[in-house]
Amino acid sequence: MKLTLSILHSGYGKVYRGVSVKHGNMAIKMLDPRHGQGDHEFKTEIALLSVYKHENIVSLLGYCDENGQKILVYKYECNGSLDNHLKRKDLTWIQRLQICLDAARGLLYLHNDVGLHHRILHRDIKSSNILLDENWKAKISDFGLSRVGPANLQSTFLISKICGTVGYIDPDYYNTRYLTQKSDVYSFGVVLFEVLCGRLTWVPEYKDQREFLVTLVKIHWGRNTLDEIIFSDLLHR
Template structure:
């Protein structure tokens, strides 16, 4: 058996966030389009895919965001996805924690309760990856810089986020847009799932 996918000519988002190719030449409006595309996909999975069910992706990360010739974002790799009921106020699936460390909702890791807000958490990590021009985990760091979710929360709370925003982004993004984007990303990383925004 084989899987056939549409060819994503521009590869995956993670390749623009690592090494020497850090988003050079990608303007902010294009990066914003990519992030909105991922959010729209998650909104569809969580709220519109079926009348009584929702899909929780469980492995939202930049490596699973594929980019077509028009830089449209395509969320891929549904191997860990789970189906939950959508006709209840709080839908959860009890399952062994899975996903990629650095992107996985810590509340899900602790309780084994998988919710749509777990995907929201992972999306917040991807937003910070785009804003900071780096991956969620950089193994050659042996301090607080290793995991972006931890570093971004600390810097945001201390009013020092400017120190970790990618210099190419800083050159092209308007202050208000940076403030709004980082605020949304920070809310997504809230430790309590009830405090996270809806994906819509």
């Protein structure tokens, strides 16, 4: 196997690109415990991705847990994560729609199709966790925070510690601590607005109402002026 230099720094450590005869291009995530990825998250990722397979879910090829070194190996998705393409002028309406449909199919599988009596709640749906392959097919990634729960309960979990990413967290989940599939759906809705508006949900450089996309959407929804925040390069296509 051949490794190249680090291709990015994720929230949990460095990710390298590797090549093997059997699997071709691979993404190799070397976890750094200083970034908060513990045994539980590492084992959750392995347990879920080893069992559940779908064309819109990232593929886990293998892992290593030796001498304190934790490594996850995935199929390399050459177009990276969705968050890096939101402002692309050449990412068309049709491509954006297809990406959203792919991610929605992946989420539907997690919520409704993994088994008769249970579902997977991702807990960190966001544009940086949606990867794109060479054909721009979207695949949901990063399952370390996920929970498996019964499918027949309205409120699946009562959570003492909120997990997720600023700007994507469902306010009902945040306020009540009850985690349901609707919490993932809310986060996915934020991603849809990111795709539509060509920007991330949180832009700290803004010091006004534009800083959080959800706030901006609510303001323009009330004014019936949502067309004013659609990505301008899409409006003229």
